[in-house]
Amino acid sequence: MGSPAVISEYRCTPDIKHECTAAGCETMNNDFSHAESFTYRPENHELAACLWTNCYAGNATVFANTATGTFTAIGPLMPVAHPGNEPIIVSLTIKASNKAKPVPGEGEAARFIAVWGYGSEGLALEMGQCIMVR
Numbered sequence: 001m002g003s004p005a006v007i008s009e010y011r012c013t014p015d016i017k018h019e020c021t022a023a024g025c026e027t028m029n030n031d032f033s034h035a036e037s038f039t040y041r042p043e044n045h046e047l048a049a050c051l052w053t054n055c056y057a058g059n060a061t062v063f064a065n066t067a068t069g070t071f072t073a074i075g076p077l078m079p080v081a082h083p084g085n086e087p088i089i090v091s092l093t094i095k096a097s098n099k100a101k102p103v104p105g106e107g108e109a110a111r112f113i114a115v116w117g118y119g120s121e122g123l124a125l126e127m128g129q130c131i132m133v134r
Helices: none
Strands: 009-021 024-027 036-041 046-051 054-059 061-065 070-079 088-103 107-116 123-133
Touching (some): 009 088, 009 107, 046 070, 046 088, 046 107
Antiparallel strands (some): 009 123, 036 046, 046 054, 070 088, 088 107
16 A cells, blocks of 8 residues: 555635624624635645735644644735735644545545634634645
8 A cells, every 4th residue: 555645735715704803703694705715735834825805825833733633834924915915824723634525526625724813803713624635
Protein backbone atom coordinates (compact mmCIF):
# COMPACT_ATOMS: atom_id res chain seq x y z
CA MET A 1 0.00 0.00 0.00
CA GLY A 2 1.22 3.51 -0.81
CA SER A 3 1.22 6.40 1.58
CA PRO A 4 -1.87 8.61 1.72
CA ALA A 5 -1.97 11.50 -0.73
CA VAL A 6 -0.88 14.82 0.70
CA ILE A 7 -3.48 17.57 0.79
CA SER A 8 -2.20 20.61 -1.06
CA GLU A 9 -5.11 22.91 -0.26
CA TYR A 10 -8.34 23.23 1.72
CA ARG A 11 -10.98 25.34 -0.07
CA CYS A 12 -13.64 26.33 2.43
CA THR A 13 -17.07 27.80 1.78
CA PRO A 14 -19.41 28.79 4.62
CA ASP A 15 -23.06 27.87 4.85
CA ILE A 16 -23.76 29.45 8.26
CA LYS A 17 -22.62 32.87 9.51
CA HIS A 18 -23.03 34.57 12.87
CA GLU A 19 -22.06 38.17 13.57
CA CYS A 20 -21.41 38.63 17.28
CA THR A 21 -21.09 41.61 19.61
CA ALA A 22 -21.23 41.97 23.39
CA ALA A 23 -25.03 42.11 23.04
CA GLY A 24 -25.18 38.65 21.42
CA CYS A 25 -24.96 36.92 18.06
CA GLU A 26 -27.16 37.32 15.01
CA THR A 27 -27.43 34.62 12.34
CA MET A 28 -27.02 36.09 8.89
CA ASN A 29 -29.56 34.77 6.42
CA ASN A 30 -28.61 36.89 3.43
CA ASP A 31 -26.73 35.31 0.56
CA PHE A 32 -23.16 35.67 1.84
CA SER A 33 -21.68 32.28 0.92
CA HIS A 34 -21.01 33.28 -2.71
CA ALA A 35 -18.93 36.26 -1.50
CA GLU A 36 -16.88 34.71 1.32
CA SER A 37 -14.37 31.87 1.30
CA PHE A 38 -11.26 30.65 3.10
CA THR A 39 -8.22 28.75 1.79
CA TYR A 40 -5.41 27.01 3.65
CA ARG A 41 -2.26 25.53 2.06
CA PRO A 42 -0.50 23.21 4.55
CA GLU A 43 2.81 23.04 2.65
CA ASN A 44 3.66 26.71 3.26
CA HIS A 45 1.14 27.51 6.06
CA GLU A 46 -0.56 30.09 3.83
CA LEU A 47 -3.99 31.22 4.96
CA ALA A 48 -6.27 33.34 2.76
CA ALA A 49 -9.76 34.78 3.06
CA CYS A 50 -11.98 36.47 0.50
CA LEU A 51 -14.60 38.58 2.26
CA TRP A 52 -16.96 40.36 -0.11
CA THR A 53 -14.90 43.04 -1.89
CA ASN A 54 -11.39 42.20 -0.68
CA CYS A 55 -9.14 39.19 -0.31
CA TYR A 56 -6.49 38.79 2.37
CA ALA A 57 -3.48 36.47 2.63
CA GLY A 58 -0.61 35.72 4.99
CA ASN A 59 1.30 33.09 6.90
CA ALA A 60 -0.46 31.25 9.69
CA THR A 61 0.62 29.60 12.89
CA VAL A 62 -0.89 26.12 13.09
CA PHE A 63 -2.03 24.31 16.22
CA ALA A 64 -2.99 20.63 16.00
CA ASN A 65 -5.30 18.87 18.44
CA THR A 66 -4.87 15.16 17.80
CA ALA A 67 -7.42 14.29 20.49
CA THR A 68 -10.21 15.97 18.51
CA GLY A 69 -8.74 15.46 15.02
CA THR A 70 -8.70 19.20 14.34
CA PHE A 71 -6.11 21.78 13.49
CA THR A 72 -6.34 25.56 13.65
CA ALA A 73 -4.48 27.95 11.36
CA ILE A 74 -4.45 31.54 12.66
CA GLY A 75 -2.67 34.63 11.49
CA PRO A 76 -2.75 38.27 10.51
CA LEU A 77 -3.74 38.57 6.86
CA MET A 78 -2.85 41.51 4.63
CA PRO A 79 -5.32 42.92 2.09
CA VAL A 80 -4.59 41.82 -1.49
CA ALA A 81 -7.23 43.42 -3.74
CA HIS A 82 -7.37 46.79 -1.94
CA PRO A 83 -3.98 47.29 -0.20
CA GLY A 84 -5.17 50.42 1.64
CA ASN A 85 -7.54 48.37 3.82
CA GLU A 86 -6.59 47.31 7.33
CA PRO A 87 -5.13 43.82 7.88
CA ILE A 88 -7.39 41.31 9.64
CA ILE A 89 -6.83 38.33 11.92
CA VAL A 90 -8.42 35.09 10.73
CA SER A 91 -8.55 31.68 12.37
CA LEU A 92 -9.62 28.57 10.48
CA THR A 93 -10.29 25.33 12.36
CA ILE A 94 -10.72 22.20 10.25
CA LYS A 95 -11.88 18.81 11.51
CA ALA A 96 -9.91 16.74 9.03
CA SER A 97 -10.45 13.39 10.72
CA ASN A 98 -14.25 13.48 10.46
CA LYS A 99 -14.92 14.03 6.79
CA ALA A 100 -18.20 15.46 5.60
CA LYS A 101 -20.03 13.97 2.62
CA PRO A 102 -17.92 13.94 -0.55
CA VAL A 103 -18.76 16.70 -2.98
CA PRO A 104 -19.72 15.21 -6.36
CA GLY A 105 -16.98 15.81 -8.88
CA GLU A 106 -14.78 17.63 -6.36
CA GLY A 107 -13.52 15.05 -3.86
CA GLU A 108 -13.42 14.67 -0.10
CA ALA A 109 -14.72 17.35 2.23
CA ALA A 110 -14.18 18.32 5.85
CA ARG A 111 -16.11 20.64 8.20
CA PHE A 112 -14.64 23.98 9.33
CA ILE A 113 -15.19 26.98 11.58
CA ALA A 114 -13.65 30.35 10.68
CA VAL A 115 -13.51 33.43 12.90
CA TRP A 116 -12.50 36.89 11.69
CA GLY A 117 -13.05 40.53 12.49
CA TYR A 118 -11.56 40.11 15.94
CA GLY A 119 -11.85 43.41 17.79
CA SER A 120 -13.39 45.24 20.68
CA GLU A 121 -16.72 45.56 18.84
CA GLY A 122 -17.27 41.88 17.94
CA LEU A 123 -16.43 39.24 15.38
CA ALA A 124 -17.81 37.03 12.63
CA LEU A 125 -18.07 33.24 13.01
CA GLU A 126 -18.68 31.07 9.95
CA MET A 127 -19.17 27.32 9.53
CA GLY A 128 -19.24 25.17 6.45
CA GLN A 129 -17.36 22.67 4.37
CA CYS A 130 -13.85 22.50 2.91
CA ILE A 131 -12.96 20.66 -0.27
CA MET A 132 -9.64 18.88 0.19
CA VAL A 133 -7.50 19.23 -2.94
CA ARG A 134 -4.73 16.67 -3.35
